[in-house]
Amino acid sequence: MDVLVEALELLFDGSNWTGSMLDSGSILTRLWEHVFISVTSVALAIVVALPLGLYIGHRRRFEALVINLSNVGRALPAFAVLALAYTVALRWQISFEFWPAFIALFLLAIPPIVTNTYVGVKEVDADVVEAARGMGFSEIEVLRRIEIPLSLPLIVAGIRTSLVQVIATATLAAITAGGNFGRFIQNGFARQERPLILAGAILVALLAIAAELLMALVEKAVRQRSTESPDATVFDEVGLGPGVEAA
Amino acid sequence: MSDPMISLDGVTKRFASGSNAVEDLSLDVPKGETVVLVGPSGCGKTTTMKLINRLVEPTTGTITVNGVDILRQDPVELRRSIGYVIQSIGLMPHRTVEQNIGMVPRLMGWPGSKIADRVRELSEMFELDATLLKRYPSELSGGQRQRVGVARALAADPPVMLMDEPFGAVDPIVRERLQDQFLALKAELAKTIVFVTHDIDEAIKMADRIAILNTGARVEQYAPPLEILRDPANDFVRDFVGAERGLKRLALSIVGDIDVEKGPVVSRTASVAEAEAEMDRSGFDWVSVVTDGELAGWVDRDALKGVSTVGDAKARPFSAYVTAEDSLRQALDSIVTSRTNVAVVVSEGQRYRGILTLEGLSKGLSS
Numbered sequence: 001m002d003v004l005v006e007a008l009e010l011l012f013d014g015s016n017w018t019g020s021m022l023d024s025g026s027i028l029t030r031l032w033e034h035v036f037i038s039v040t041s042v043a044l045a046i047v048v049a050l051p052l053g054l055y056i057g058h059r060r061r062f063e064a065l066v067i068n069l070s071n072v073g074r075a076l077p078a079f080a081v082l083a084l085a086y087t088v089a090l091r092w093q094i095s096f097e098f099w100p101a102f103i104a105l106f107l108l109a110i111p112p113i114v115t116n117t118y119v120g121v122k123e124v125d126a127d128v129v130e131a132a133r134g135m136g137f138s139e140i141e142v143l144r145r146i147e148i149p150l151s152l153p154l155i156v157a158g159i160r161t162s163l164v165q166v167i168a169t170a171t172l173a174a175i176t177a178g179g180n181f182g183r184f185i186q187n188g189f190a191r192q193e194r195p196l197i198l199a200g201a202i203l204v205a206l207l208a209i210a211a212e213l214l215m216a217l218v219e220k221a222v223r224q225r226s227t228e229s230p231d232a233t234v235f236d237e238v239g240l241g242p243g244v245e246a247a
Numbered sequence: 248m249s250d251p252m253i254s255l256d257g258v259t260k261r262f263a264s265g266s267n268a269v270e271d272l273s274l275d276v277p278k279g280e281t282v283v284l285v286g287p288s289g290c291g292k293t294t295t296m297k298l299i300n301r302l303v304e305p306t307t308g309t310i311t312v313n314g315v316d317i318l319r320q321d322p323v324e325l326r327r328s329i330g331y332v333i334q335s336i337g338l339m340p341h342r343t344v345e346q347n348i349g350m351v352p353r354l355m356g357w358p359g360s361k362i363a364d365r366v367r368e369l370s371e372m373f374e375l376d377a378t379l380l381k382r383y384p385s386e387l388s389g390g391q392r393q394r395v396g397v398a399r400a401l402a403a404d405p406p407v408m409l410m411d412e413p414f415g416a417v418d419p420i421v422r423e424r425l426q427d428q429f430l431a432l433k434a435e436l437a438k439t440i441v442f443v444t445h446d447i448d449e450a451i452k453m454a455d456r457i458a459i460l461n462t463g464a465r466v467e468q469y470a471p472p473l474e475i476l477r478d479p480a481n482d483f484v485r486d487f488v489g490a491e492r493g494l495k496r497l498a499l500s501i502v503g504d505i506d507v508e509k510g511p512v513v514s515r516t517a518s519v520a521e522a523e524a525e526m527d528r529s530g531f532d533w534v535s536v537v538t539d540g541e542l543a544g545w546v547d548r549d550a551l552k553g554v555s556t557v558g559d560a561k562a563r564p565f566s567a568y569v570t571a572e573d574s575l576r577q578a579l580d581s582i583v584t585s586r587t588n589v590a591v592v593v594s595e596g597q598r599y600r601g602i603l604t605l606e607g608l609s610k611g612l613s614s
Contacts (some may be wrong), residue, residue, distance in 0.1 A: 136351060
């Protein structure tokens with residue numbers, strides 16, 4: 001109990017938020033770093049994964065290839081990717097504080113977005129698409145006016161899964177000297193200061209929960225907007241399917 | 248047939264799976280006519296239809312719409328000039344009825360006010376209540392959805408319509424109402440329509456011309472419905488048209504098409520003797536009573552007892568009449584259910600035209 005009390009004391013001490021907490025940097029700074037690396041890596045993952053998922057969902061080509069390839073990011077332990085990227089960073093003389101962790105998190109963020117986007121587009125009622133195409137929608141218009149709006153709730157669910165995973169895993173970045181909440185945990189272990197470890201863990205957990213809740217709200221809003229009809233239930237059913245990351 | 252709107256010439260389409268193929272099909276669809284493609288499932292009728300708007304590309308052969316080779320046109324542009332309705336309709340679930348109907352005009356860049364006018368016009372035409380326009384497809388009944396689907400296909404006023412079992416997904420009663428409604432609209436719309444169904448009765452009802460297709464979209468017979476019923480080209484057509492060929496023909500012909508008999512008729516000023524002479528002449532035991540050309544009813548020998556002129560007897564009304572616009576099937580129904588085995592034919596204002604008997608009906612059909 002002492003450890004928890006001490007950890008909470010650290011967190012409730014206002015000076016730790018702006019000034020350095022036990023020589024490990026201020027909570028606000030670390031929060032910013034944590035949010036920054038998480039959001040940027042997920043953002044880049046969206047830029048890569050979304051078009052891929054849309055393409056294979058719309059065209060129904062290269063599906064197995066892309067899904068399997070994207071799952072590499074999930075199959076490889078983030079820790080291993082981090083180590084690999086770290087050695088590469090050393091070899092190429094680039095910043096090993098940010099990039100190794102960024103790459104590991106980016107790869108981790110891709111699979112849920114690709115898979116959910118793909119399934120979302122694929123599950124759009126084929127008759128709706130055929131009717132639209134038959135009446136003169138171009139392929140881009142089919143995608144833009146039908147497939148994307150109808151699969152948006154599932155796409156957002158994929159982004160939500162990615163973001164929460166990335167926030168939890170970003171803690172590892174502290175191993176390669178990257179700064180974020182992981183720094184508190186890392187330093188705590190190094191110096192055997194258990195309250196610091198716990199304070200860091202609590203912060204990560206809270207941030208992950210906050211992100212989860214925020215994205216849940218976004219998802220709900222999108223779901224209501226894109227499918228005001230009861231047909232929306234199809235997405236819930238899809239979400240329970242194997243390999244689908246609908247949180 | 249000098250000016251076909253749609254023309255298929257030696258068109259072949261083969262699929263890897265082998266089914267739904269089209270083999271060397273040549274077919275002309277005259278401008279302004281409704282051609283129904285009918286045949287057993289897998290015969291290639293839907294494939295044939297999809298070849299026309301390039302949802303399916305032919306392996307070989309030429310297809311022209313309005314004289315232009317469709318393979319030389321941009322498929323998207325081509326499709327915008329051809330209305331398309333499929334059985335499941337495929338309304339966009341995330342768009343309101345209004346947005347669904349207006350979707351093609353919006354793609355074509357019509358100004359908003361023009362789209363709104365057109366949507367209003369179509370919703371009136373298809374008896375869609377204004378409150379429905381703001382609803383989503385899932386909130387509609389099956390029949391309403393079907394009507395929205397047809398209205399949507401007509402939105403940009405395309406000269407050609409392709410309809411694949413457009414009334415297939417609703418119950419028979421609603422289907423019949425939709426068919427009647429569409430038939431009434433068809434006359435004023437003046438569209439060239441290719442209509443696919445597996446239901447020969449629907450084909451007979453909707454078609455100006457029916458193409459009966461066998462496997463590989465081989466045309467077994469291509470003719471107006473009456474001709475197919477009267478003169479099936481071969482056993483396949485005969486089997487496909489099925490039993491009740493005669494009854495189906497009756498449904499297609501109207502009373503005005505055949506000659507009516509004069510029947511037993513006297514004016515109300517005629518004497519009883521004249522009425523009895525008329526019964527003897529015609530071989531009936533009753534006469535129709537007409538006042539200034541208007542049918543008052545009928546009297547029999549019993550009713551004429553103890554009166555001096557027909558007008559003094561109490562004329563009884565006929566339980567049913569038929570008019571020139573009624574189908575022969577209705578006339579037949581009237582004949583077999585009437586006590587006298589006769590259908591009385593009247594025109595507007597109860598004007599007496601004559602009678603139809605079973606013999607008259609069959610003579611009219613064979614002529």
